Amino acid sequence: AGGGGPRSDPHRAGFTHCLSSKRSEGARFVRMPKADGDAKLLIQSLNKAYAATPTNLKIIDLYVFFAMVTALVQVGYMGVVGSFPFNSFLSGVLSCIGTAVLAVCLRIQVNKDNKEFKDLPPERAFADFVLCNLVLHLVIMNFLG
Amino acid sequence: AAMAWRLPPLAVLLLLVAAAVAPLSSAVRPVSDAHRSVAAELFAASPDDLETTYEAVRTFKMLGVQRDKGLDGKACKLAAHTLSSSSSPAKDLFQAVQIAGVLGCSVDAGVYDDVASRLKAVIKDTDSLLEFYYSVGGLLSLKEQGHSVVLSDADSTFHAIKALSQSDGRWRYDTNSAESSTFAAGIALEALAGVVSLSDAEVDPSMIGVVKNDIVKLFGTIKSYDDGTFYFDEKYVDGSEYKGPITTSASVVRGVTSFANVVSGKLNIPGEKILGLAKFFLGIGLPGSAKDCFNQIESLSLLENNRIFVPLILSLPSKVLSLTSKDQLKVEVTTVFGSAAPPLRVNLVQVLGSDSKIITTDSKELQFDLDNNVHYLDITPLKIDVGKYSLVFEITLQDSEHETVYTTGGRNTESVVVTGLIKVDKAEIGISENDAGSAESVEKLDLLKDTKVSLSANHLQKLRLSFQLSTPLGRTFKPHQVFLKLKHESKVEHLFVVPGSARQFKIVLDFLGLVEKFYYLSGTYDLELSVGDASMVCRHIHNSTVLFGLALLIILCLLQENSFLRALGQLELDLPEAPEKAPRPPAQAVDPLAKFRPQKEIEHIFRVPEKRPLQEVSLAFTGLTLLPFIGFLIGLMRLGVNLKNFPSLPGPAAFASLFHAGIAAVLLLYVLFWVKLDLFTTLKYLSFLGVFLVFVGHRTLSHLSNTTAKQKTA
Numbered sequence: 118a119g120g121g122g123p124r125s126d127p128h129r130a131g132f133t134h135c136l137s138s139k140r141s142e143g144a145r146f147v148r149m150p151k152a153d154g155d156a157k158l159l160i161q162s163l164n165k166a167y168a169a170t171p172t173n174l175k176i177i178d179l180y181v182f183f184a185m186v187t188a189l190v191q192v193g194y195m196g197v198v199g200s201f202p203f204n205s206f207l208s209g210v211l212s213c214i215g216t217a218v219l220a221v222c223l224r225i226q227v228n229k230d231n232k233e234f235k236d237l238p239p240e241r242a243f244a245d246f247v248l249c250n251l252v253l254h255l256v257i258m259n260f261l262g
Numbered sequence: 263a264a265m266a267w268r269l270p271p272l273a274v275l276l277l278l279v280a281a282a283v284a285p286l287s288s289a290v291r292p293v294s295d296a297h298r299s300v301a302a303e304l305f306a307a308s309p310d311d312l313e314t315t316y317e318a319v320r321t322f323k324m325l326g327v328q329r330d331k332g333l334d335g336k337a338c339k340l341a342a343h344t345l346s347s348s349s350s351p352a353k354d355l356f357q358a359v360q361i362a363g364v365l366g367c368s369v370d371a372g373v374y375d376d377v378a379s380r381l382k383a384v385i386k387d388t389d390s391l392l393e394f395y396y397s398v399g400g401l402l403s404l405k406e407q408g409h410s411v412v413l414s415d416a417d418s419t420f421h422a423i424k425a426l427s428q429s430d431g432r433w434r435y436d437t438n439s440a441e442s443s444t445f446a447a448g449i450a451l452e453a454l455a456g457v458v459s460l461s462d463a464e465v466d467p468s469m470i471g472v473v474k475n476d477i478v479k480l481f482g483t484i485k486s487y488d489d490g491t492f493y494f495d496e497k498y499v500d501g502s503e504y505k506g507p508i509t510t511s512a513s514v515v516r517g518v519t520s521f522a523n524v525v526s527g528k529l530n531i532p533g534e535k536i537l538g539l540a541k542f543f544l545g546i547g548l549p550g551s552a553k554d555c556f557n558q559i560e561s562l563s564l565l566e567n568n569r570i571f572v573p574l575i576l577s578l579p580s581k582v583l584s585l586t587s588k589d590q591l592k593v594e595v596t597t598v599f600g601s602a603a604p605p606l607r608v609n610l611v612q613v614l615g616s617d618s619k620i621i622t623t624d625s626k627e628l629q630f631d632l633d634n635n636v637h638y639l640d641i642t643p644l645k646i647d648v649g650k651y652s653l654v655f656e657i658t659l660q661d662s663e664h665e666t667v668y669t670t671g672g673r674n675t676e677s678v679v680v681t682g683l684i685k686v687d688k689a690e691i692g693i694s695e696n697d698a699g700s701a702e703s704v705e706k707l708d709l710l711k712d713t714k715v716s717l718s719a720n721h722l723q724k725l726r727l728s729f730q731l732s733t734p735l736g737r738t739f740k741p742h743q744v745f746l747k748l749k750h751e752s753k754v755e756h757l758f759v760v761p762g763s764a765r766q767f768k769i770v771l772d773f774l775g776l777v778e779k780f781y782y783l784s785g786t787y788d789l790e791l792s793v794g795d796a797s798m799v800c801r802h803i804h805n806s807t808v809l810f811g812l813a814l815l816i817i818l819c820l821l822q823e824n825s826f827l828r829a830l831g832q833l834e835l836d837l838p839e840a841p842e843k844a845p846r847p848p849a850q851a852v853d854p855l856a857k858f859r860p861q862k863e864i865e866h867i868f869r870v871p872e873k874r875p876l877q878e879v880s881l882a883f884t885g886l887t888l889l890p891f892i893g894f895l896i897g898l899m900r901l902g903v904n905l906k907n908f909p910s911l912p913g914p915a916a917f918a919s920l921f922h923a924g925i926a927a928v929l930l931l932y933v934l935f936w937v938k939l940d941l942f943t944t945l946k947y948l949s950f951l952g953v954f955l956v957f958v959g960h961r962t963l964s965h966l967s968n969t970t971a972k973q974k975t976a
Contacts, residue, residue: 201874258936
């Protein structure tokens, strides 16, 4: 479900207004829409749209967000103290990134609006997610040192 | 060949002599006082353990050396203590009885009876070869000391020992061990000989015949060197058990000689092998360890009068013969301990020069000097020149009956060095101009006298040196080393080989070409001529240690018979100035021996360890890493996560909980993997958990998908 129709779009309205006004005799200046007002409207519409997503997808999104923040914390730590031992840093960051990527794959497969994976039962996708995560973390643990 | 000559001249001389004499001084000589003094040195420390005491006591007895009374008393006490102790093993009893027998220690008769009964009990119970050996040996020693000891049922003991023999003549140590050993064969033969001596009835002669065959097979495994030396060694060199050829050969000699002494008839062993064994033990020379000394002396004393063949050794008291002093070639033929041999003839059948060139082939008989027990021959009529030669001798026993008792080895080869006065004549040294062929100023040198010349030259001139070397028989002599050395006052040295032709030795130093080699150093150069050869050897070196003769050598080797280093004089050399890029002379060591002193300590540079962050910083960031997880949990709660979909029925519920437990177990395994496990153990456990998890997960998730499908259709 996207945002409102073309009629509620302020930019489009201004344009048609401009076009219609061009036909008129007098040149009247178009009043430019305020930027932050538009940004606020955009965020509000995005939030509304997002609220409509199913809960399980929201859980997955939260998980991805949590994994990325953890990765960022680790990168920040490396920036502070230096990259020794490098293998530990890599394994930590790649663990987070890897699990985030797998979660994104799971989201794609579980999303009911995705026509491509219509026939794939979500439990199967979840099983794949769990298995791939376990393999990834085995490798990560080996590389952690 | 022009290299910096680092060693002082005397060291050169000593090296040449040592190189010449060393190969000759390792020749075979019978047991002498040198062996006795070495044995005294090796066994000097008063030993605390029984085995070393036993070896020391036996060795000194065989060599006929008197020991310190205090040491003997200590040995007796140790032996008595071992005999009276009830926990001593058979090996200790055997050695203690032997020590007591040799030293004549006073031990109670009751103690001996007790020891005898204990050893007999060991023989009855054991099946190990070593136990048999020690107990039989102990009983035999008791019998030799005068106690009446009889081994009843000797046949079964004989059979028990014989049962351990193998088809190749070797023996196993007991019925359980798979490998056979030559050392064990020697021990077994000695034990069998002891059983035969101790038995009251005669042992089955057919068994004795079988053992005689075994001995022949054992001698089939003997090894040899090219010079006619024979020895025994194990087939496989096994790390911990390996005893070495000396110990193994000594064991076989003990076994075979003691067996030959107790049985009738002769053993079928060729005389050359017995002689080869004798040469092996004598060829050790002066032994380096106490055990080697004991084995050597015991084997030789057993070979001295054995019933197979008594070896007679041919040896040369002096390997250097001087033509100047008209030395005679002297040859000794003795037993291994130096006792007199039976009447025999020694013939010199062949003289071979270097490269095995035959010099003479007519056989000359050596005359016998009864007082000194030595065969001698005058070598002057042989017209042998200076050099190294191999002499081939042939020994024949005069009494044909002795041929079955003694073994001489037929032909023996020994190498000698013949030295003589090397005449240096027509020696000339001089400076000549570059262009002209003839010498401008030539001085005659008399290299016998100590005259020194004084020459001067510049870089446009040449130095000429020439001389002739001839042997006492008048032939030209080409020694191994003829060097001319120029030494600058700043200690820089240059060495030149003087090339020799058929007529003379001549060297021409063209200073024009040598300017750069001499590093453009002008000044006074000392001239030295050194002539050396392996056969220019001081004749006063005997086969005793080279070091002993060296002192004598330093005094006596100034005659022209020997290698010499002669200072010829001085040369004032005028060379042009060194250009900018000229090579500098190498730095002369202040003390050439400095490189053998302790060097500067090497400081090792280790990799600087990486800087690690402070612990507080690390802990702070660990906390920061956990924060997002807490945020995730809070977010989950805010989203309203619940467990409503958890199956309520007990069956699926169990599977679901097992599924979660399985995942938790895998994660725990990963933590353990990081902490202490290794990859392979982890993979092993993971495979079990993985299979379980797949099964459980499949059940749970299929149940869940069925439930949702039902909900959809419903």
